[in-house]
Each structure stands twice: as C-alpha cells, then as structure tokens.
Amino acid sequence: MSLKREIGFVLNGVRTRATVPVEMSTLAMLREVVGLTGTKYACGEGECGACTIIVDGLSTCACLMFAVDCEDRTLTTIEGLARDPLGVKLEQAFVEFGAVQCGFCTPGMVVQARQWLEAHPHPSRDEIRRAIEGNLCRCTGYVKIVDAIAKVAREDA
C-alpha cells in the first residue's frame, strides 16, 4: 500500500486538489486521478515529449515529474490551451497544414510550441526545430509541424 498525500495546485486555471501516491508521476495523476487524458503516455522516460505540460510557465515532461511536486504550482495541459488564444492558433495551424497524422504526439507538440513561442516570438525554422527537439513524431517527418508553428509565429510577429 503506497503512502498517499493530498496536494493542491492550479490546473488550467482551476484550483484543484488530488490525493496521490507519493511515487506517482504527474502524468499518471493527470490521466488516472484527475481524468484529463489529452496528455499522452508514450515512452515514460522523457525521451519523446508526448506528455509535455507547462508548469509555472516552463514546459516539462509530466512523466518525469513527481505528482507530489505539483503542490502549490500552476499547471497547464493541452485541455487548458483550448481557451488560450495562442494555443487555439497553433491547433488550427496544425489542422490547416496537415501536421497531424496519427495524432499521438500532437498534444505534446502544441504545448511545447505554445510555451516556447511565448519566450521566442520571432524564431527561424532552425530555432523551431530546436524548440521541438524533445518531441518525437514518427509519422510526419516534422516538416508540416514546423510549417504550422512557423505560420503562427509569423502571424503573431
């Protein structure tokens, strides 16, 4: 029987409480305790970026973060970007450019691009590729993903 802790945090703008085993990852908490399944589990080792979320303004892999470490922090997931102007633009650009094939990497890609564009509003294509170096896509070859992010960066510039 695992030791559990009750923690409080802000999730997509909403004060949230959850009771979690102390060894649990933030990804498992989001998917299995809170019930938000937009953030994907793929490698579980921080290699693929499918579980990317934003914590206190910085992107991170939810699979590597201990859920208990969410205490008093501010989390944004792909669900939260549905109400975020830049997030919505990215989602629409991904659709427009066909940057989605199987779609499994897409939430992580969009969250990573969203966080990174805020800090780097005028990126070159190389900089965009660098920004998503921690996000694997096995379908698209990345060109359309970079196209989609570049379009949003241009429009926002």
Add this chain to the structure above:
Amino acid sequence: MAVEEYWAPVSLPAALEHLRGGDVTILAGGTDLMPQSHAGRVTFKRGLMNIRRVPGLHTIERDGDGVRIGALCTIGELLRDPLVQEHFGILAEACDHFASDQLRNAATIGGNVCNASPAGDTLVPLLVLDAEAELASKPNGSVETRGVPLAEFFVGPGKTVRAPNELLCAIRLPLPPAGFVGRFFKFGTRPALDIAAIAIGFGGVLSGNTLTGARVAFGAVAPVPMRAPRTEAAVEGAALDAAAIARIAAIARDEVRPIDDVRASAWYRRELVFNMTKRMLDDVAQA
C-alpha cells in the same frame, strides 16, 4: 520498499534533520529518479524528501573569487545565467547540449552531480572548471558543511562520497584565470536527448600556442567522469604543433578506460578520444 514517509522541508536544518537517519531518497527535479525507480534500478528508501522548498539552494551568485551555484538550479537556468555565460562558457555549452528543453527546465545541476553517471553532461565541464561540491549535514545538532573537490567526488557509476546524512547544497566554481580558454565536446548520435558516447573537456591559459594550468577531463570512458592527469601533464606547457598534438592525443587514448556498451565499443571510444582530442587541440592552437 514502499516509501513510509514523505517530507517537503522549508529550511536547511529541517532537511538535514530528516537526513540524519540516512534512509532517505532525495527528490529534486525527478528526471533521473522517476525513470530509475520505474525501471527498478533505484529502490526507494524509507523516507522520500522533496528539497524544492529548501531556501538557499536555488541561486547563482558571486562568492569570494568564485561563483556558487545552488544545487536546485536547473540546466535551463544555468544556460541562461549571465555569470555562467561570462565565466564558464564550457558549462553553458554542455547545458545547451543537455537533453531537450523539457528536461533542461526540470533537471537540476545537483541531481546531475549526485546521479554520478559517467556520461553526465555537466560533469566534464565541472571537472575542467575545478568545481567543488558543498555538502551539509547535521550530525550533532548544528549544521556542518564540507567542500569536496569534484575530482574526488565520484567513486563509481551512480556512487559518490556523499554520506547518506549529507545534502549537496551547491557547486562552487573558482573564476578561471585571465586568458583561460576552454573547449567541450560531446559525441552522440543525434544532437538532442542523447547520452554521450564520449565527452571531452579541457582548459588552460593560452599563450601563443601553449597551454598552462592545463586541465583535461573525459566522460563516458571510465566508471566515473575523470580528470586525466597524464594527459594534463603532456599538455602542460607543450608547444602545440602537429607532432605534440598527436603525442598528447595518443596519451589520452591510453589514459581512458572505456567499456563496450550499447552506445559504443571500447575500441571506438578510444579512437574517438584520440581523434577528437587532436581536433580540439588543433583548434586551440590555431585560436
């Protein structure tokens, strides 16, 4: 073993009090601890202590003739820090090669040091920069600290001289002398998210084509990230012409002690050390 207690102390004495019994797993960024515990390579101890709220572990500041980097500083914070950029270019370079944006935002320098991987990305530059680990403990009711040169800190893969009741609070780096040049090289199969097959760092004061106060370190070629005293002695004061550079690179190839593993064979690692040491010294000699 299941974790029986979880703590998130808000002062250093409180953290050290929890550590007194020693049976504690320390949590910082979690980027090594989470996958290692899932894979069964690390077993949780009785206590799990999250040190994020301990004050004084999260700053980078001038400290006498050096810089003190708090153990909780993330790789991304180091990369963007003006003091690190100005004085410790090879450390900033290693941080830039570190994993990915997501991991740089979470992984801490203290974690990279205490995880003690022979391939840890920051360890080779820290060795070249004569880093010292600041360890704190509270054996008899009051906080005591000791400094351990990083060259003596690692004793095996994942093993360090840190006692179970000690907390790594900071890494101290002396300011490099005037005229110091440093070089860092990490070889992997892709730029992002790669564990080094080998890493090389060196530094010294460049005058003409000679380096003095030479410091050389290698990663992923021995059970620990290592300083290379024989290679350093060969570099020291030598006129870096083609013959000398080839001789030094051959000494480096002999001095490392690599193994065969999934990333590279021992033979390949030795050849990489030879070729890349040569190339890097060529580059310095022409600077």
